Amino acid sequence: MPVETVIELVTDAVQVALLISAPMLLTALIVGILISLFQSVTQIQEMTLTFIPKILATFLALILTLPWMIQTLMDYFNRLFFAIPAILR
Template identity: 40%
Template sequence: MTPEFIVGFARQSIELTLFISLPMLGVGLIVGVFVSVIQAATQLQEMTLSIIPKIISIFLVLLVSFPWIMDKMITFTRDLLLNLPNYIH
């Protein structure tokens, strides 16, 4: 294994992780901004009003996108295991 391979593999792994987490993080950001605007407009500064909607929305997005996430993870793992003999050289 060369240093270039290790860096490339680490980059590919990090990119996949970020790509998979993007839907949940994006929805969490949008819901968080929306709730913050409502809290600022109504001057309600209760922490549960900001955390509960984010948790529920992120969980719903996770449920909806779970098949896509599993497909990406299975493809990455399958490619890794199929090319393992090439990586050992």
């Protein structure tokens, strides 16, 4: 198997992984920034205040984007599966 093929496969896998994880990570980032701003404005320095909203927002983002994530993974694996004959040459 040529090195270029391996690099292409790894690059595609990393891109799909980043694409799938982006909605949850961005949601946690935005909620974390908003909670930090709220804590700065109100001077409430409670550590547990950051965890519950982030967990709930991330879970909500997961529920809302799960069909898209599954479809993206299925498309990737279909491309990979049908490319097997070309890869093995």
